[in-house]
Every structure is written in C-alpha cells, then in structure tokens.
Amino acid sequence: xxxxxxxxxxxxxxxxxxxxxxxxMVATTVVGAMLTxxxxxxxxxxxxxxxxxxxxxxxxxxxxxxxxxxxxxxxAVFDANFRPGFLGTVVADFAVLPLVQDDATVSMQIKAEVDxxxxxxxxxxxxxxxxxxxxxxxxxxxxxxxxELALVLDNTGSMRGGNKIGALRDAAQLLTDIxxxxxxxxPNLQVAVVPYTxxxxxxxxxxxxxxxxxxxxxxxxxxxxxxAPTDWKGCVLARTGGEDSTETPPGVxxxxxxxxxxxxxxxxxxxxKKQRRLNCWPDGAGQVDERNGAQNDGYGPNLxxxxxxxxxxxxxxxxxxxxxxxQPWHRGGTMANMGLVWGWRALSxxxxxxxxxxxxxxxxxxxxxxxxxxTRKVVVLxxxxxxxxxxxxxxxxRFPADDVLGIGGGKxxxxxxxxxxxACTALKTNGVVVFTVTFGSAPSGxxxxxxxxxxxxxxxxxxxxxxxxxxxxxxxxxxxxxSDIAGQLTELRLIQ
Amino acid sequence: xxxxxxxxxxRWRRGQDDVGGRGILAAAGAVVVDRRGAVAxxxxxxxxxxxxxxxxxxxxxxxxxxxxxxDRVAAVxxxxxxxxxxxxxxxxxxxxxxxxxxxxxxxxxxEIARPDDLVNDGRVIxxxxxxxxxxxxxxxxxxxxxxxxxxxxxxxxGDLPTTGNFIVSEVFFQFRPLVLDQLDLLDGFSTLLYAxxxxxxxxxxxxxxxxxx
Numbered sequence: 001x002x003x004x005x006x007x008x009x010x011x012x013x014x015x016x017x018x019x020x021x022x023x024x025m026v027a028t029t030v031v032g033a034m035l036t037x038x039x040x041x042x043x044x045x046x047x048x049x050x051x052x053x054x055x056x057x058x059x060x061x062x063x064x065x066x067x068x069x070x071x072x073x074x075x076a077v078f079d080a081n082f083r084p085g086f087l088g089t090v091v092a093d094f095a096v097l098p099l100v101q102d103d104a105t106v107s108m109q110i111k112a113e114v115d116x117x118x119x120x121x122x123x124x125x126x127x128x129x130x131x132x133x134x135x136x137x138x139x140x141x142x143x144x145x146x147x148e149l150a151l152v153l154d155n156t157g158s159m160r161g162g163n164k165i166g167a168l169r170d171a172a173q174l175l176t177d178i179x180x181x182x183x184x185x186x187p188n189l190q191v192a193v194v195p196y197t198x199x200x201x202x203x204x205x206x207x208x209x210x211x212x213x214x215x216x217x218x219x220x221x222x223x224x225x226x227x228a229p230t231d232w233k234g235c236v237l238a239r240t241g242g243e244d245s246t247e248t249p250p251g252v253x254x255x256x257x258x259x260x261x262x263x264x265x266x267x268x269x270x271x272x273k274k275q276r277r278l279n280c281w282p283d284g285a286g287q288v289d290e291r292n293g294a295q296n297d298g299y300g301p302n303l304x305x306x307x308x309x310x311x312x313x314x315x316x317x318x319x320x321x322x323x324x325x326x327q328p329w330h331r332g333g334t335m336a337n338m339g340l341v342w343g344w345r346a347l348s349x350x351x352x353x354x355x356x357x358x359x360x361x362x363x364x365x366x367x368x369x370x371x372x373x374x375t376r377k378v379v380v381l382x383x384x385x386x387x388x389x390x391x392x393x394x395x396x397x398r399f400p401a402d403d404v405l406g407i408g409g410g411k412x413x414x415x416x417x418x419x420x421x422x423a424c425t426a427l428k429t430n431g432v433v434v435f436t437v438t439f440g441s442a443p444s445g446x447x448x449x450x451x452x453x454x455x456x457x458x459x460x461x462x463x464x465x466x467x468x469x470x471x472x473x474x475x476x477x478x479x480x481x482x483s484d485i486a487g488q489l490t491e492l493r494l495i496q
Numbered sequence: 497x498x499x500x501x502x503x504x505x506x507r508w509r510r511g512q513d514d515v516g517g518r519g520i521l522a523a524a525g526a527v528v529v530d531r532r533g534a535v536a537x538x539x540x541x542x543x544x545x546x547x548x549x550x551x552x553x554x555x556x557x558x559x560x561x562x563x564x565x566x567d568r569v570a571a572v573x574x575x576x577x578x579x580x581x582x583x584x585x586x587x588x589x590x591x592x593x594x595x596x597x598x599x600x601x602x603x604x605x606x607e608i609a610r611p612d613d614l615v616n617d618g619r620v621i622x623x624x625x626x627x628x629x630x631x632x633x634x635x636x637x638x639x640x641x642x643x644x645x646x647x648x649x650x651x652x653x654g655d656l657p658t659t660g661n662f663i664v665s666e667v668f669f670q671f672r673p674l675v676l677d678q679l680d681l682l683d684g685f686s687t688l689l690y691a692x693x694x695x696x697x698x699x700x701x702x703x704x705x706x707x708x709x
Contacts, residue, residue: 023542030546034553041560048564052571052693059578060696064659073657080653080694081571178699466581476704480582487581487699 035120042087043132046116051136053082058110058138061096065106065142066182071096078112088117092133099139106142111135146188146375147489148312148367149179150343151323154383154439155195155306157295157330164384164440165328167475171482172323175380178486180316188375190312190366192346193322196339198332198395199258201234203308205356209250210236210257219398221259227301230288232257235305238338238396240404245341245423247348260303260331260394277392279303279331292327304332304394311346311355312366318358333389337420338396340381340454344427347377370430376463379427380485381454382437386447387416417450424454433461435485437470439478464488555673559687562612566667566691569614573605574665574695577622581700586708587640589615593708598622602640605667618669619646624702625664627656635661635703644670649690660696661703667691 057078067073074096084091093113100107116132151172159165172193180186194200202209213223224232235258238244243253260279262268268280281288281299288300306329310322345351347367355363368375389395389412397404397412405415427434436451443451448471455469466488470481577583577598586593589603601622606614614620619642624635637648646668656662669689 023538026542026546027549030549034549034556037553037557038560041557045560045564045567049567052567056571056575056693056695059575059698060657063696063698064657067657067659069657073659076654076656077662077694077696080656081692174701473707477706479701480704480706483700483702484581490699 032120039118039120039132042116042119043134046087046089046114046132047134047136049082049086050112050114050134051138053078054110054112054136054138056081057112058108058140061108061110062106062140062142065098065101065108074110078110082112082114089134090115100141107140109137109139111137142490146372147179147378148190148192148347148375149378149380149489150192150194150312150346151175152194152196152336152339152343152379152381153326154334154336154339154385155326155329156197156332156334156385157328158334158385158442160295160328160330162440164475165326167478168382168384168439169323169326170475171479172326173320174479175482175486176316176319176323178483179489180319181490184316185314187314190314191310191319192312192343193310193319194339194343194346195306195309195322195326196336196342197304197306197329198335198338198389198393199235199237199305200338200342200396201305201308202236202255202342203311203356203358204232204234205358205360206234206354207232209255209354211254219256219259220261221257221301224257226259229282229286230290230300230302232259233290233302233305234308235302236396237398238335238404244396245337245419245426247341247344247350247426249350249354251354258305258394258396259301260305262301279394292329295330298330304329308358309342309346311357311363313357331390332393332395334383334385334387335389335396335416336381336383336387337416337423340379340420340423340427343379343381344423344432347379347432370432376461377430377432378435378464378489379432380435380437380482381451382439383443383447383451384439385442386444387413387420387450389413389416417446421450421454428456428460431461433464433468435468435470437472437478437481437485439472441473443471558674559671559689562669562671563689563691565609565612566618566669566689567693569605569609569620570665570667570691570693571695572608573601573620573622573667574663574693576601576604577665577702578663578695578697580697580702582706583702584708585636585638585705587638589640596706597708598638598705599640605665609667609669612669614642614667614669616643617672618642618667619644621646621648621666621668623648623650623664623666624661625650625653626661626703627653627658629658632656636705638705644668646688650692653694656694661701663695663697663702665693665695 057074060077061070061074064070064073075094078094091112092115095111097109099109113135116134118130118132153168153172159168179189219237221227236255237258239253239255262281263278268278271280271284279299289298290300290302291298307325310318313319349367349369352367353362353364357363389400391400400412405412407415424434434454434456436455438448438451452469458467459465472478472481580596582596584594584597586597586599587602589599589606592599592603602620605620619639621637621639623637625632626635648666650664671687671689
C-alpha cells in the first residue's frame, strides 16, 4: 500500500511530460473548436442553399400550378438547385402544399427537411444523434387581376411580308397563354380580339347596329341586297358627325356597312380585270373573289375587310381560335384609329348588353363599368406600319376623294393620326390602360412617337407598373413585348 | 579524470579546456541533455502548430462562408432575371443600359458578392435553357466583362420539367486563403468556387433577349 502511495506522490511531484499533457489538452480543445466551427459553417452553407432551393421550387410550382406532374416537376427543380448528396445531406421530406388554388389566385407552400451529418458529434459522442436536422419552407402567391382586355391587332396586307402575321399570332398567343395560365377560363378575365385593316369587321351578328334604310338612306349600298352575289361580311364605315372616335352606342349613332363599290363596268370589260386601282365585280362569271389568298387581285364588295371582332369572352379556346384565324388582308391601307375605337367600344360600359357572341347570343353583363372595383380595362394596340390610305382604295372613310373627314385634300393621314390620339386620350381619361406596340422597320419616327404618346404612362395604374409602349424590330422582340404586357397583367411573388 | 564527484558528461564547464572536436561534441551532448528551456521550446512548437491550425480553421470557415455567399449571388441573380418579362441584351455592368439589361443583373451580383471582388476574381454567366426529354436547348447565354476566365458548366440538370424554359445563373469565384496566402505558407494555393441556381421565369418567356435601344 505504501508503495502505491509512493508512486502517486512521485507522479504528483514529477514535472516530466507536463507540457505534452498540456499540449494534448489544448490541441483537443482546438480541434474540437475547429470541428465545431466546421460544422457550424456547413450548417450555414446547407441552410442557405436549402432555403434558396425551396424558394426556386416554390416559384416554379406557382408558375406551373396546373401541371399534372406538379410534384415531380417541383422536386426536379429543387434537386437541380439542391443537388442530391450535397455535403452528405439526405432529403428526409419534401412536400408541395397548394394553399389556395382557385381560378384567380394560386398560393403554394413548399417544405423541405434535410438531414446533415455532423462532423464533430460522432467523434465525441456528445449527442444522441450525429445528424443535424434542417428545414426550410417558402410560400408564394400569384394573383391574376380582374381584367377586360382588348387586343387590337393589325391585319393589314403589309403583315404578309416576312410572315409578320405569323409573328403576331405567336406573340398574341404567348400573351394569351400567360394570362390564361393553361386554363380554359379565369374568373374575371375577359378578352376581346379586334383585328383591323382600313376598316373593322364587327361581325355579321351585329347587323342590328346598322342604320335602318327605312329611316336613313345608307351610304352605298342602297340595300343589303346590293352585296349580291355575296353577303355583307361585317365591316363598317367610320361614323360621321364626329362619332367616328366616340363610344356612343349604335342606338344613338348607327353604323353604315362597308361596301366597296364596283368599278365602272366600262373599265372592267372584259373580265377579269384585277388591276389594283379597280374592283371589278362581279366578274364575267357573276362571282366575286374575296379570298384572303387573292391578295391584291381580289374583287368584291367586302374587299379589304378582315376577320370579325371577337367580343369579350372568358374562353381561352375562342381567343386562341381568333388569333389563329388572323391573316393579312390587302387593299385599303392602315387605319389603326378604327381598330382602337372599336377596341374602346368592346370595353365600353355604354355598349353593355349590345355585343353578341359569334353564335348570336347576347353578352348581357359586359363590359363592366369603368370604375368597377376589381376589374381593370386594358387595350393593347399593335401595328406594323403607319396610318395611311391609297388614293383608289376604299376604307372606313371611303375613298379619299369623298373627303369624309371634311378637311379637303392632303394631310388626311395627319387627321387620322390626330383622331387616333384623341381616342387614346379618351381611353386613358376613362382609366383604360393603353399598351401600344410598333413592329418591324416600317413604322416611321412620327408613328413611333404617335404610339408612344398614345400609350399610358408607366404609372397610370399602380396595378400595372411598367412600360406601356414597345417598339419591336423583330419577331422575337414582338413576343418579348407581348410577354412583358402579360407579365404586367399578372402577379407572382414570394410572400414568405 | 574524476574529481571525487561524478562528472556530468558533456556539460560545458567554464574554464574547461576546449581541445579540438572533443569540446564540440561535449557541447552538443550538453545541449541534448540540457533540460533548461525545454518547456519554452515545446510550448513554441505547440503554439506554432496551434496557430497554423487556427489559421487553417479561419480559412476553412472563410471558404465555406464564401461558398455560401456565391450560392446567394447565383440564386439572387437568377431570380432577378426571372422576375422580368423581358431582358435587354446589354451585358456591360460598368455602363448599365436599362433596369432590365443583363448588365444591371451582373452589377447586382457584383454588389451582393462584396467583400469578394467578383469583377476581378470571378465571373457570372446567365443562360436561358429549354429542358427536353433528354438534356436541354440553350436559348441564349451571356456573361459580363469579367477578368476571370471560366466557361459554363451547366452540365447535367436531372429530369427537369419540359413545361417551359429556365434561367440558370452560374457564379465562378477564385478563392484565395487569406492568411496562409499572405504568409506564403500555401504559395499558389487557390480553388475555383462554383455556384449555380436555376429559376423558372415568373411570368414571361425569356426565350430571347431584347436588343438594346
């Protein structure tokens, strides 16, 4: 026993190995601290990447909320950002939770739980588990504003060059796809399509808007029977008496049909005569040729008349079909003011109950009032050229020689531009947000200024912040412009 | 040779004759067996090791912190681009052409990366891709006037949904250990950090870029 005590006493007194012991203790502490710092840094790195990855997945989920493979799609986006096995992590749980998914609002929550192996704890066995548990979540909200939208689109003959009409169809379809978000209809989203040339086709279901020949003589034709051997296609003249640029309903200011008169038979003989300065119909076989493919060689009373307006509709399919049916129509020039005014009338509460669907059924509850609490009105006006007309072509203002504008010769295009600008101002005064797009190289500097002046200010309506005028030199830029407009009409943001 | 008490072998004694190599050997032997200052030497060695360890810890933590920052730079850059409905094809962050120009997003990335100098030691590459059943189509890819040479490494992104295109932001950064590099203890040591983020455009298509006005 005394021997043991002696050894203990000797050890207590001995200074040999003291430094090594001290060094070992300090080194252990330092190594422990290093591993702790390492673990904390790994935790920080993993948590940061996890949160960013969940955010990206949540935004993608909300964008593609209607995807039938949503869960897998979202997980794929998450995995692309938070690569499997990152720092030895294992994704313990991943959940896509639709919070709200009605027609106007989509809200999504994404939750992810990850196990991160610790470097320190297994070595010291100081905690029961050698895994760190991390979690992250993100909630998004996407809201589609109530909108009555009129797409006023150039269908003039110049749109044939370089397949500009194809580019327009693609761009308009892109906008439609974005605002409808893959659904057939979105509550409180109504879209009208107004193709225009040098006149506008209101659709023959609206023949009851025309002036009654019994009470007021028609500008030729004397009767609708004069369209024989064809029928009135639906195009109308600009109203006279200053009503060409107003929203006055047709019951107060009726419309006259667009009737491209036949050229003098004396200059049309023998048929067929297809010179651009002429409109020789019926031809020798008693027929007309108003096919789109006839281009400048067509003839008939509806020459230069484009496809009909699609009044406000909630149907994605109807909008898509109308866009797909747009073609370039020759003869007459370009009168964007007519398109714009009809876009206005398509949104005007003064025309509520007057519009008919293509099948003739009445649209009774639209357009809403200008100050409707949850619905905005928006016009998108697009052109590929300048307002212009030809000396021998019939237009909504008839032949230039008819001097319907009442300003004598010359400067008629200036007057058309002025009337277009007046309509722009009236729309904006009523709170309608006006987007304008000039496309291609044809629009002159003056035209670009006209459309810029026509467009709403970026901050006219806080609901739609952003630029309202776009000049698109190329097809890609046109799609980008329409995409931008669609983006302004919808919202998607991360709220948590 | 002995003087009545044991001679400590090798210990140098003042006044002892130093005759040839025998004296040097004796001195060396004395140093070996001399325990004076041993604690100081051991402490010095241990402190050096601990200092190197501490510096190593510092740089490892810096490395991970920088990796985390580059992750954030990549994510924020991709998200900033994805928020836009259209993006202008102008990449110079020293002369930003528009709020939605790529140069503006590169500028933001450079600011977020601070205190790291992305302009001279890094590079940001932004791409628009359209996933396909296998792989993806590249719609466009742009980078800014950065100094560092680096090429896109998008590589395998897994089975992304083919419902639309994605914005991919890649960030490269040449990490240099702060203390060790200055002490020339790790001469030339560096590592090229890489961070990548992939975001779906929020509303727009972003399959093409707008030409600069």
